[in-house]
Amino acid sequence: MENAEFPPRPPLFDFEGVSMSHYFTDNWENVQNFQARPDDILIATYPKAGTTWISYILDLLYFGQSDPERETSLRIYERVPFLESDFRVMPPGTELADKLTTSPRLIKTHLPVQLVPKSFWEQNCRVVYVGRNAKDNLVSFFHFDRMTMAEPEPGDWNHFFQRFMDGKMVFGPWYDHVTNWWEKKQTHSKIHYMLYEDMIEDFGQELDKLCSFLGLSPSVEEKARVMEGTQFDNMKNNSMTNYSNLPGMDFKVSPFMRKGKVGDWKDHFTVAQSEKFDEHYQKMMKNPDLQFRTVV
Ligand code: A3P
Numbered sequence: 001m002e003n004a005e006f007p008p009r010p011p012l013f014d015f016e017g018v019s020m021s022h023y024f025t026d027n028w029e030n031v032q033n034f035q036a037r038p039d040d041i042l043i044a045t046y047p048k049a050g051t052t053w054i055s056y057i058l059d060l061l062y063f064g065q066s067d068p069e070r071e072t073s074l075r076i077y078e079r080v081p082f083l084e085s086d087f088r089v090m091p092p093g094t095e096l097a098d099k100l101t102t103s104p105r106l107i108k109t110h111l112p113v114q115l116v117p118k119s120f121w122e123q124n125c126r127v128v129y130v131g132r133n134a135k136d137n138l139v140s141f142f143h144f145d146r147m148t149m150a151e152p153e154p155g156d157w158n159h160f161f162q163r164f165m166d167g168k169m170v171f172g173p174w175y176d177h178v179t180n181w182w183e184k185k186q187t188h189s190k191i192h193y194m195l196y197e198d199m200i201e202d203f204g205q206e207l208d209k210l211c212s213f214l215g216l217s218p219s220v221e222e223k224a225r226v227m228e229g230t231q232f233d234n235m236k237n238n239s240m241t242n243y244s245n246l247p248g249m250d251f252k253v254s255p256f257m258r259k260g261k262v263g264d265w266k267d268h269f270t271v272a273q274s275e276k277f278d279e280h281y282q283k284m285m286k287n288p289d290l291q292f293r294t295v296v
Contacts, residue, residue, distance in 0.1 A: 135277065
């Protein structure tokens with residue numbers, strides 16, 4: 001669909017100390033009161049960290065064998081509701097999640113940890129978090145904001161670069177998001193924290209660790225199917241996972257499945273920007289246990 005059919009880009013505003021757009025706060029009462037179930041799996045990420053990738057991995061692990069028809073009949077955003085979203089072009093995420101009859105329910109969120117509905121903690125749900133290095137995350141976010149009308153106006157690269165460092169992004173600063181979710185692991189043992197770079201470097205190993213966290217023992221064939229199906233090119237060419245035909249997205253500006261690489265930041269950052277970014281990064285990232293790689 002053309003962008004013209006979508007409402008104008010939303011402004012950013014402060015919501016409980018976090019920059020947000022109305023698409024993620026309009027349904028807030030239902031989000032806050034959302035009733036999680038003990039076997040729900042919450043997929044948590046900062047936007048553009050590999051949410052769709054991990055969503056499809058989990059979907060194939062749980063349903064690839066038992067419900068192959070699902071793979072060709074439901075798009076990934078229908079299988080894995082986006083909890084806090086209320087885009088109007090589809091029902092709000094809470095409603096989609098409430099309607100799911102599958103078990104477990106796979107539910108996606110970009111919320112900073114302090115805004116996650118309390119029932120997920122009360123029900124002791126499993127959480128799979130994926131973090132991605134800040135430089136590639138920034139680049140991916142920039143191209144995404146260029147192509148979707150659901151995001152605030154990105155401005156040019158230099159402007160967006162500064163905004164990211166200032167944390168004026170929907171869902172708040174990357175630095176706080178990855179750190180606070182990391183630190184939540186200290187009190188909630190059922191968080192599996194994955195890194196996009198590790199997944200790129202050794203997918204098989206990361207899949208094994210994920211399965212062990214979930215208590216799953218897929219067969220060699222099942223694992224092979226997950227690996228095959230979730231390869232970047234396969235997801236890019238799969239209309240069920242590539243977000244094609246979603247209103248408000250213009251693939252001519254940039255595809256949703258763009259590059260799927262580690263290190264694309266090198267084609268965007270000037271040397272001076274990289275130095276400035278690194279210096280700022282050192283100041284923002286205080287937890288020595290949380291380390292991201294910008295090359296693999
Ligand atoms: P790029 O823009 O760097 O290509 P999200 O799903 O959180 O919006 O993240 C989107 C990013 O994840 C995009 O990054 C996209 O290309 C990448 N991605 C999606 N599926 C992938 C896969 N199977 N392998 C590697 N990267 C993937």
